[in-house]
Amino acid sequence: MLVPVIMSGGAGTRLWPVSREGYPKPFMKLADGQSLLMKTYQRAASVMSTDYLVTVTNRDYFFESKDNLSQVNSKVQSTFLLEPFGRNTAPAIALAALDILEKQGPEAILLVMSADHLIKDGQRFEDAVAAAATLASQGYLVTFGITPTAPETGFGYIECGDVLGVGYSVARFVEKPAFEKAQQLLASGNHLWNAGIFCFQAGTFLSELEKTAPEIVTIAQACRAQLGDGAVTSMQDYSADIFAKFPDISIDYALLERSDKVAVIPCDFGWSDIGSWQAVSELTVADETLNRTVGQSVIVDSRNVYVQSHDRLVAAVGVQDLVIVDTPDALLVVHADKTQDVRKVVAQLKALGHDAFKLHRTVARPWGTYTILEESSRFKIKRIEVKPGASLSLQMHHHRSEHWIVVSGTAQVTNGDKTLLLGANESTYIPAGNRHRLENPGVLQLIMIEVQSGEYLGEDDIVRFQDNYGRC
Amino acid sequence: MLVPVIMSGGAGTRLWPVSREGYPKPFMKLADGQSLLMKTYQRAASVMSTDYLVTVTNRDYFFESKDNLSQVNSKVQSTFLLEPFGRNTAPAIALAALDILEKQGPEAILLVMSADHLIKDGQRFEDAVAAAATLASQGYLVTFGITPTAPETGFGYIECGDVLGVGYSVARFVEKPAFEKAQQLLASGNHLWNAGIFCFQAGTFLSELEKTAPEIVTIAQACRAQLGDGAVTSMQDYSADIFAKFPDISIDYALLERSDKVAVIPCDFGWSDIGSWQAVSELTVADETLNRTVGQSVIVDSRNVYVQSHDRLVAAVGVQDLVIVDTPDALLVVHADKTQDVRKVVAQLKALGHDAFKLHRTVARPWGTYTILEESSRFKIKRIEVKPGASLSLQMHHHRSEHWIVVSGTAQVTNGDKTLLLGANESTYIPAGNRHRLENPGVLQLIMIEVQSGEYLGEDDIVRFQDNYGRC
Known part of the structure; x- marks a missing residue:
């Protein structure tokens, strides 16, 4: 055995x-x-x-x-x-x-x-x-x-x-x-x-x-x-x-x-052991000038450059021996021989109390993910994706109200005393203080846009009444 | 004279x-x-x-x-x-x-x-x-x-x-x-x-x-x-x-x-003549290792690096003589001595028919700006900012409906036969085929989130009936 x-x-x-x-x-x-x-x-x-x-x-x-x-x-x-x-x-x-x-x-x-x-x-x-x-x-x-x-x-x-x-x-x-x-x-x-x-x-x-x-x-x-x-x-x-x-x-x-x-x-x-970006870069086949790219890029007069981009266009001009790694909220540019030192960045971010050592713009949750598309002091916009059959907790916020717009899939929404089914292009409004819950009763991924408004928009303004993942 | x-x-x-x-x-x-x-x-x-x-x-x-x-x-x-x-x-x-x-x-x-x-x-x-x-x-x-x-x-x-x-x-x-x-x-x-x-x-x-x-x-x-x-x-x-x-x-x-x-x-x-990024970088005061930064950054073991970032965190490790310019949808990394060659990137993008030589994620209009926060084949999310007193055209879309949520300021909305005033945290829904118009009657900037849904989301699906800027 x-x-x-x-x-x-x-x-x-x-x-x-x-x-x-x-x-x-x-x-x-x-x-x-x-x-x-x-x-x-x-x-x-x-x-x-x-x-x-x-x-x-x-x-x-x-x-x-x-x-x-x-x-x-x-x-x-x-x-x-x-x-x-x-x-x-x-x-x-x-x-x-x-x-x-x-x-x-x-x-x-x-x-x-x-x-x-x-x-x-x-x-x-x-x-x-x-x-x-x-x-x-x-x-x-x-x-x-x-x-x-x-x-x-x-x-x-x-x-x-x-x-x-x-x-x-x-x-x-x-x-x-x-x-x-x-x-x-x-x-x-x-x-x-x-x-x-x-x-x-x-x-x-x-x-x-x-x-x-x-x-x-x-x-x-x-x-x-x-x-x-x-x-x-x-x-x-x-x-x-x-x-x-x-x-x-x-x-x-x-x-x-x-x-x-x-x-x-x-x-x-x-x-x-994929111990550095140098090791990751070697997983991609190089072209004749030793450049390797994953994602959209334009490489001009450059040599031995690795570019990994999530969804943005990256242009490199006249550079060599570089590793460029792009994510939605943070970018790394490091010399190919110094990729071991990237941990120094994380140490600095941690010391500064900057969120970027800890969280991505897309955050995984037991029920799926949320992605912050934009935030300011008075509003926050999220794309929320819920797995088929999954359910967020029954919850309430004191300080923010939420507009929900379904753009793909089907949502079962509890909003105060009511329960409703929303299809693509349908919306609902959750006032501050209302108990609410979002579930995906379907077999396809549910994608929803949430626009939060309020004087305080921190993730900690949440009261959970019931949760399938033991987070009450 | x-x-x-x-x-x-x-x-x-x-x-x-x-x-x-x-x-x-x-x-x-x-x-x-x-x-x-x-x-x-x-x-x-x-x-x-x-x-x-x-x-x-x-x-x-x-x-x-x-x-x-x-x-x-x-x-x-x-x-x-x-x-x-x-x-x-x-x-x-x-x-x-x-x-x-x-x-x-x-x-x-x-x-x-x-x-x-x-x-x-x-x-x-x-x-x-x-x-x-x-x-x-x-x-x-x-x-x-x-x-x-x-x-x-x-x-x-x-x-x-x-x-x-x-x-x-x-x-x-x-x-x-x-x-x-x-x-x-x-x-x-x-x-x-x-x-x-x-x-x-x-x-x-x-x-x-x-x-x-x-x-x-x-x-x-x-x-x-x-x-x-x-x-x-x-x-x-x-x-x-x-x-x-x-x-x-x-x-x-x-x-x-x-x-x-x-x-x-x-x-x-x-x-x-601000003819290159090298010239732009010289407008910022350098620190003792000749690094210059505008925006959020972490610079480790680097020398003579210019970082200009819009809203993302940029980390540079073990590099020198680099110019890094970050915008919401495109990034440039160029050797400090090769900044004249950046035009080669634009030439390539133009040849490829890539939008990034032409448009930013934020697009200026006579009435203000719109910014694409996210787009997929079935939905598009924009932040729309309208100047005080300004007005978009009276218009109609054949293929898309729009959810509008005001997050700051006041909107005067024409939606079919109705006219309504929306304050922060209020919303309306414009079905495909409805004539509609957005105006800012106030003295503060109007900020609105628009969620578009439909089978076709191109900017050219627009019929203008009346426009203050001669675009009918």
Whole structure:
């Protein structure tokens, strides 16, 4: 029994402005329209025809993650382990291992993978997983080591020890090296990149972790106990009080570097951690002047320029070695060699209290999305899209009234005491103080324009009376 | 009698995406909120306390130009000479000279200036104009020569001849030179930049032009004759048939290089033709790393970067010598040394038939502006702003219905047979086929959101029944 465990925690600040705190890297869509998380789910589902997996993510990403899974493969079921905040990989994997141990027994094998990596060669990946599973069933903690192709300073390295069946024992873990050291490691021929993919039995993992970091196992058990027996279902929302006791520590430090049962499988399946815009740009084919574009653009007398635009026209003239990433409310222009430094922008925005580190102009909600088209001190205009069958909460605003105009699909509207059905090109008016609700009873996406008027237009002017997503 | 003549013809393609065919360089607003045309009107009005001037511009720019003038100085009157298309400066000045000759007599002095140049030192400019007017009243065709400060290749040069009172006779005009030639001209000490500012009597100008390019005078007279006596008023809209007969020729070629009555006044009043984004960027004070920003931005590890943003956040990381200009629907990233090449983008857009060479997301109309906030195949959302007292035409659409929601100010709405007054937060619905009209009866700007629905949403689905601006 092999259970994929999807670790969906990374903030991806180096991929701002597409990746933001409220909609981080795993949800970032590539040019084919699929998010990194969707691709990860697809990969997980195709490994040994899995129909069950575990996702560990922040509680804020639950609905969007679930939605990603259902878009990829509606037959695969996931248990969602929801963290109140991030505490690195060791606590996350411990919680997953406990859950799988209980449901599938100690010999169930976990395949732990990140939600925001990319793997090009699916067949080689499956072969590597099969090899890893063999070693795991023999009691090893198996890591995946990528054959290095360059002196990368952004990854940790694994030194191979003795031959161990289809892999090697691990002689040593090497932290992210400086450039010269990276060159030596590359030249040595027996060092691999640590891809952060792991494979082990639930029982072996927990008994080894008991030896090297017993407090993590204890806190994980406490987190689980607090849910109560009835709650240990497909959605486990851990209490912040107990979760806060976890140390912030990676599985490498907490266990792998201290255990003598660690093995490594050398791999070459086109792995990328999509760690920067440079890495993203390489996914697009370059023209003869090394320019790559996604979206509308005009490139004049330029070389080695990557342009990614959402819906605006981008013109580049006489420039080279640039990455230009455009989103509806924020733009990034960065030198191709400095894409690692994009996180400095996010740090500055956070320090300034600017919303753009956190929110996009389009905000995901359990029921769909809203997009702010325009706002001023006295009015705000939103496009609201509601999924078929979905429903916003029954709510009321003290300070704003709303005009609703349906432009596509059908809306069922509760407005005070009345309930009405609105088709395209029909409208209604919700005065401040009226209880109201918006539902999509149809099978098509509902698209509606909302014009808000009032003296205060903050999102926090909302009283919820009933909500299908537990937000009352 | 001195009459300023404002030549407002330049397309300003090097200042795309702010300058576009539908809203060209003279209307471009600088950081202080004033357009180049407004600044030019202000300068013209302050010269010898002028209260009358002549504007030569394209007929499409009439309302916006008039509006610019009224915002600067409501006492100054302008006659508008409206061209159906551009034919360079000689025909434009000939038409202005004819008009001024007829209304003010042959000794009236024209001060011809471009609508899209900048002059920093108003007092020195006035002094230079006074000196030029003296020479003009003696029968000279006076040019303004700027003391050069660099070997500029983008300007023509004027070689000074004999001393002539407060100026010099002109020995020779030199076309835009190559760089080495420009260095020689700068070193010579007796060459000045040709600023395209001229001063002469109406009578002298026309009799000299009769000698060097008589056909221009003949066609100008024919243009004027076709208007009819009654129409030679404050707005002269020339027929395209006759206007098309003008040769496309500058006043330099048609007259100044061929006349022996040409003088030059050496000037040093902080002149700039704002010919590129490089020139615009120099209007903003640089910080210690030579970065200059207008609008929201985060600049990290960068040097000599100019960022101008309308309403989006722009982040620059690890770049140098860049100009970044952001507008709601188009973005430009250009090397600081290549800003002259921005016109290549406009040429490509024009060849591609892309709207962005022509229109902004906000479109100026005689009654105010509209801004497209969002559009799809079935709906379009606009913010409409109507000036106090202004009125859209009485109109009808075959294929679209419209929801109107007032968010600020007061609207008087004709909707079929009814007339109603709408205040903020009130709305109405205009079904397809209904005659309707929108007016602002108040003293504040009217701001309204319009949601259009229908199978066809093109601007050409409009039947106008009555219009205050002659557009029926």
